[in-house]
Amino acid sequence: MNPHIIVCGAGFGGLELTARLSAAFGPEVNITLIDKSDAFIFGFSKFEIMFGQQSREEVSSYYSNIAKPGVEFKQELITAIDPDARRVVTDKNTYTADIVVVALGADYDFGATPGFVEGGHEFYSVEGAVKLRDVLPNVTSGNVIVAVVSEPFKCPPAPCEAAMLLDEYFSERGVRSSIDLSVVSPWGIPIPASRPASDAILERFRERNIGWSPNQGVRAIDPATKLVHLRDGNTLSYDLFLGIPVHRVPAVVEASGLAVDDWVPVNKANLSTQFPNVYAIGDVTSAPVPKAGIFAESAGRAVAEHLIAQLRDSGTAKPYDGAGSCFIEFGDHKVGRVDVDFLSGPSVTAPFTEASLQGAEEKREFAASRRQFWFGG
Template sequence: MEKKDILILGCGIGGLAAANILADKLGEKANITVIEKKKYFQFPPSYPWLMIGKRTQDQVQKDLSVLAGKGINVVNEEITSIDPVRKTVATTVSEYTGDFLIISLGTQYNPDAIPGFSEYAHHIYDLDSAISFRDAVADFDHGSVAIGISRLPFKCPAAPYEVAFLLDDYFSRKGSRGNIQINFYTPEPNPVPSVGPEIGDKVLKFLGSRGINYSPRMKLKEVRKENLVFESGDTMDYDLLFSVPPHAAPEPVVKAGMTDSTGWVPVNVKNLETKFPGVFAIGDVASIPTPKGYVPYLPKAGVFAHGQAKVVANNIAKTIVGNGKKKEWDGNGACFLETGHGKSAFMEGKFLEEPKPLIDFREPSSMWHVQKVAFEKYWMRHWF
């Protein structure tokens, strides 16, 4: 049987899982190539811990070159264009053609979309920025911290709330919390709206119990040196600013004509195939409507990228070998909400369920914190 060529674009959570599963299922039956500009896989769920000094850079990343030992070819090149009809991918160095394409490029951050954001705001949505914010936090001992969300959608809906809780914990342990005001702003109507208003109310109470001021329905217009300006005309003073940067689909995906009016890549919900046969999109780059959900579209989160990678990798493998049962993605996902002080909450849901999503919320406890640490260790060992 002639070997098939599988191109995986991006090696975040979804791309890494897909590459491993395909290598395990197909072995010598396929050439598996991962195109990823970074030499290291980095684990964003650990960035909030890095932010407060509980993780080092080496603890949150792994060298992708070790995947060669599994028969996975990792190409450290930047993608410049994609032709989904011909299934070709151009990089700054070469061009590649596949029989199957898995688009797992995640999101592109556009801080310059908001005046002043790049100059004054910190975030933790890439490793270098997380390290920079960690250093700023370590030097901060009094004043006002603004934490917020600049635009929707963004990946990992719980992350900015984790930042707020962990900073409260961090400053409390340092003995400086009494000198620091924490204000949270968001364009959302309530915290983590994708899991529904009842859970949002719980998170709101957690914020209040920590003395964190919460301002919903506040869309950021401009960042100035000492205050934020919102589209409503309201302002918020700050001395240290964390904000989720505006997210967008990566430029090569947009230029390829793969996105729709949402700005993201529409897919078949069951198998993640795009309108181009043999081309799949998984994770944050995909647009999945949830007409019965609490929000119009599925939130962007690593747990969905992981689940979708399993389905796509399985189905490509079954197509190549010509037998076996294909899988359908079920829309299920779970995430932890780190609340500081050695505790975490846990949320688990069926996001495509009708007539409405079924979401289970577990109250913060040390057990869930231990489970989150265990998951981190599992992930960083299992795929390498």
Template sequence: MKSRVLILGAGFGGMELATLLSRSLGDDADVIIIDQRDSFVFGYSRIDVMFGKTTLDAVRLPYASFAKPGIRLVKETITAIDAEAKRVTTNRGTYEADFLVIALGADYDMAATPGLSEHGNEFYSDAGADRLRDIMPDFSGGPVIVGICGFPYKCPPGPSECALTLHHYLTERGIRDACDITFVSPLSSPMPASAEMANELVNTFEEYGIRLLRQKTVVRLEPGLAVLDDGTELPFGLFLGVPKHQPPQVVIDSGLTEDGWVTIDLPTLETRFADVYAIGDMAATGLPKSGTFAESAAQSVSSSILAKLAGGDVQRNTGQGTCIVEFGDGRVSYAELDFLTGPKLEAVFHPPSVAGKTFKNGFDETRRTRWFNA
């Protein structure tokens, strides 16, 4: 008898989990994925969109191209989650499952930073990056702030990539000397998981004349002025922000969150409800909120579900992932991270290089092929 697996969210974690279950169970799989979007976008593509290197339409991967045995992907809006009953209500109906996996990612709380919507810009959403694609060519000079408005946030290297790419963008336009770039971060390091990558970023910031303000958070924007949590006021002509993150409201309303995020058992990703798992950005793992860590979580959950269905070993969450950083000049650096398989964090750093760009392209192509047969 089939057991239904219900996956909420078709991001890195959801797509990988569905793919793994389909490969193991084939037509015997009974998996439904629910997502309100009609396409997938790699988060790192938004940097290219905002600086005019590509368009949003060009980087979208339609979910209509996702076809796997035993998998059904539906475009619906989730309105309620009953974790105890493993029941989900959408704008079109109700679904019940034997296994429920919540992989809805993190949303952006723009209202948490007063003035951000009115006086600044965010580049972490598809819409925000697309809007900046039209705004950037009209910017002619003045102070620019790349500012983080809360922690934790997705893709720890993302703001650094923005600052570095901005430097090259302004240089190519011949207006870099007319612009000051300040990067405001709540962290003590631009890449805490890899000291070598952090040093490379700090040295590059210094080389490019990018001012780094550490352990500070943007808490309010006024017209042309960013206010930090220590009271510092920074003038700006252009503000590029990372909004405060939170789980989707429907997840908060479900009662699954504690201290802002969904509580899980880190080795298994299981919530306090049996056979209900949470993977990806909204789960309180303490690990970087990044697609590859959602993938490794999906591998653990897949093994757990398969073991309960047919026996076999359960793979504990490895906490493994890769953080990739664009330096904006054709070079890419990346760090391979392993948080949980050994007694301490292991980080293998690959300095910025053109070969790193080849690695990133391969990362992209592998997932396009694996998920979308593209």
């Protein structure tokens, strides 16, 4: 009887894992890929939605188009996970497997910050990006703040990317001189892993008169007074607040007993959990890497290699390297890149390639190659 593998979540990690297992085993392994959504959308595509450059439909890769031998996709909501029994319950079915991989990402807790729901906007969800698409054309003046409420948060460059793209957007509309634009971050520099990338971002901020408030967090937002209450007790006035919300482990994962101290602990080398034949990858874990799609992808690759060696009972998989290339939008259609390696060597390496038009083309090729590998036959 063929081994049955359940993959909970079809983001970067789940798709990479599924595609690699299918390529290795074909129909000899039964893979059930479960996600509540009908389509995958790259995180950076939310900017395209937010600025009205593309529609949700145009940036969606539909799971129904997955053409991988041995893979069956189920659009279902996961309601319970029993890691002891390796059983997954959804709103439609109950599944039991030989191996379970949890790749459900991080959820957003908008209500954790007083006033956020009533007075703020966000671009980390597709729904938030769609709302901003309708809000931004009406912004002609005032204080626009992009603020990271707390850490950890997904995609470390995204808040700064948002500011640089907003600068470009308002400039093209001829209203930038009437808008004060700033970023609030809990970090001292934009990307702690890469000083060169951080220096490039801060230089762009200086060139474009974008404010930078480091080592700060947001305690609350007051929609009545239009004030952002910062962690140190100071306040900032705002007309448009774009917040990166509090992140949390999905409730179904917390209820499963997999999470410890907010996130799922994993073996750093192979991303196994404390439960036999149960793995966790991506943002849902407390692995010592940032929460970002590229690291979920490399985690999916590492678990795939480990499972291939295990199921074939031959070879030794390489340990998870925590490596990936992160693209950074600087505006003017130019994109930079940080090539990060968190775990392979004695210390983190993160060289930066400066923003260029070629970088933008490389980013497009990155997306196209993933769509082909994850969805193509």
